[in-house]
Amino acid sequence: MEPERRSPELNASFFLGAQGWPYLLVPFIPLAIALALADANDVLVFFAAALGIIPTAALMGRATEELASRSGPGIGGLLNVTFGNAPELIIALFALGQGLHEVVKASLIGSMIGNILLVLGFSMLVGGLGREKQEFSQTSASAQTSMLLLGAVALVMPAIFQLVGGDGLPPVGAERIDFGSTVEHLSLAIAIVLMLTYVAGLYFSLRTHRDVFNPPYEQEGTWGWSVRRSVLMLAGAGVAVGVMSEVLVSSIEAASHSLGLTEFFIGVVIVAIVGNAAEHWVAVLVAYKDKMDLSVNIAIGSSAQIGLFVAPVLVVVSFFLGPGPMPLVFNGFELGALLFAVLIANYVTQEGRSNWFEGVQLLAAYTILVIAFYAA
Numbered sequence: 001m002e003p004e005r006r007s008p009e010l011n012a013s014f015f016l017g018a019q020g021w022p023y024l025l026v027p028f029i030p031l032a033i034a035l036a037l038a039d040a041n042d043v044l045v046f047f048a049a050a051l052g053i054i055p056t057a058a059l060m061g062r063a064t065e066e067l068a069s070r071s072g073p074g075i076g077g078l079l080n081v082t083f084g085n086a087p088e089l090i091i092a093l094f095a096l097g098q099g100l101h102e103v104v105k106a107s108l109i110g111s112m113i114g115n116i117l118l119v120l121g122f123s124m125l126v127g128g129l130g131r132e133k134q135e136f137s138q139t140s141a142s143a144q145t146s147m148l149l150l151g152a153v154a155l156v157m158p159a160i161f162q163l164v165g166g167d168g169l170p171p172v173g174a175e176r177i178d179f180g181s182t183v184e185h186l187s188l189a190i191a192i193v194l195m196l197t198y199v200a201g202l203y204f205s206l207r208t209h210r211d212v213f214n215p216p217y218e219q220e221g222t223w224g225w226s227v228r229r230s231v232l233m234l235a236g237a238g239v240a241v242g243v244m245s246e247v248l249v250s251s252i253e254a255a256s257h258s259l260g261l262t263e264f265f266i267g268v269v270i271v272a273i274v275g276n277a278a279e280h281w282v283a284v285l286v287a288y289k290d291k292m293d294l295s296v297n298i299a300i301g302s303s304a305q306i307g308l309f310v311a312p313v314l315v316v317v318s319f320f321l322g323p324g325p326m327p328l329v330f331n332g333f334e335l336g337a338l339l340f341a342v343l344i345a346n347y348v349t350q351e352g353r354s355n356w357f358e359g360v361q362l363l364a365a366y367t368i369l370v371i372a373f374y375a376a
Contacts, residue, residue, distance in 0.1 A: 022054045022058035023055050025051050025055045026052075028048050028054075029052040029056070029243075029244065031048050032045060032052045032247050033247060036049075036247045036250065036251070041258075042251040042255045043251075043255045045247060045251040046251040046252065046255040048247075049244045049245075049247040049248040049251070049274075050244075050270075052247075053244045053245070053274055054281070056237040056241045057277040057280070057281045057282075058281055059233055059236075060233075060234055060237045060238070060282065062233070063225065063229075063230040063233040063237065066230040067227065067234075085275075085276070085310055086238050086241060087244070087245040087274070088108075088272075088276060089314075090242050090246060091245045091271060091275050092104045092108070093314075093321065095252075096317065097321055097322050099323040099324075100176070101176045101318075101326045102170060102176065102177070102264065103252070103266075103271075104326065105326070105328075105330055106263075106334065107268065107271045107275065108310065109272075109330060109334040110268035110273075111272040111275060111302075111303070111306050112151075112303040112338060112341065113272075113341040114273055114280075115299045115302045116299065116300065116341040116342070116345045117341055117344065117362045117363070117366035117369070118273070118280070118363065118366045119284070119299045120283070120295075120296070120299040120359075121359045121360070121363040122280075122283075122363065123286075123287035123359065124287065124348075124359030126359070127284075127287030127290060127292060127354075127356075128357075128359060131355075131356075132355070133355050134287070134355070135292065136292040136295075136296045136353070137296075138349075138351065138352030140293065140296070140297065141296050141349040141350075141352065142349070142350070143201075143205065144296070144297065144300040144301050144349075145346045147197075147198075147307075148303055148304040148345060150194075150308070151194065151307025151308045152339060154190050154308075154328075155307060155330065156339070157190065158186055158187050158190065159329050162183060169332050170329060170330070171331065172331055177329075183327045184327050187315050187327040187328040188319070188325070190312075190315075191315040191316055191328070192316075194307070194308045194309070194311070194312040198305070198309045198312075201308070248274065252266055261374075262376070264373070265373050265374055268334070268373050282298055283299050300345055303345070311328065315328060333373060337372075344365060
């Protein structure tokens with residue numbers, strides 16, 4: 001009798017490979033919950049929750065790659081950023097409820113620049129090693145960066161309005177500032193325009209120009225999941241990330257004081273990275289497999305989704321949740337970082353090809369921003 005063939009998931013060597021090692025961190029999921037229920041040290045709770053997000057992000061990556069192999073990088077990237085940004089949204093909603101508006105805005109900007117510089121940088125570096133260059137759809141990347149540029153313009157305008165009116169930008173370290181009803185309603189109007197534009201962008205990429213954004217994709221079928229199983233895995237992983245995010249946000253304030261870091265730095269760097277761990281893992285993994293179309297769609301598309309959908313939704317929700325509305329007025333460090341990141345994104349994607357040194361340059365730019373955020 002022929003011996004039963006073991007699936008890749010159950011093979012012990014699988015957990016020591018590039019795809020399997022994140023699942024070794026699964027025990028941190030119940031550990032983080034137990035520590036939170038036991039009112040343990042906030043730093044321990046914070047890092048346990050952060051580590052607990054990693055295996056769920058890896059599961060999202062596996063399911064997303066299975067779907068992308070059947071539907072193309074456009075839809076695969078869309079599904080990934082939709083589920084991947086759920087932690088960011090959940091973290092922000094809890095922070096909104098506590099009135100931590102500046103922490104929310106810091107995490108939004110941190111997520112956008114993190115995806116553009118950190119994720120895309122690592123993707124280009126890892127994918128480019130051993131290869132002269134990698135190619136991706138210039139048309140698709142151009143559409144994504146155009147949406148990203150639109151989001152940046154919209155997010156900057158309330159700050160310009162504030163400055164022209166003679167008022168200053170919010171200082172680093174503030175929790176909530178009352179900018180007045182005019183700026184609040186201006187932010188609300190901009191948020192509505194952004195959400196409508198985002199919906200139109202989805203229709204453009206998934207309906208009227210589907211062939212451009214969903215070219216034929218080579219199927220690997222490493223695990224051979226069905227579409228139904230892949231969607232269920234994505235949904236389950238999204239719920240798990242949400243639970244971990246709730247535990248994480250409850251420990252942010254106390255953990256920041258214990259670690260000697262500002263809440264601004266926690267929001268713009270640590271929370272932004274943890275909240276988008278799914279996109280980080282998937283983008284680098286698919287770039288390593290020379291699937292740069294999907295990697296670019298994830299990195300740039302996720303940032304565009306944060307600017308055109310997540311941030312506007314939070315503005316609208318803030319009128320009903322928490323102590324008051326959250327205007328889209330960012331501090332100087334956030335505005336500068338966002339503008340630089342968007343310009344860099346447009347530059348590195350305009351030719352439709354990349355190499356490992358461009359990845360190094362993106363990572364260097366992100367490191368410089370992190371140093372400035374720490375000094376702030």
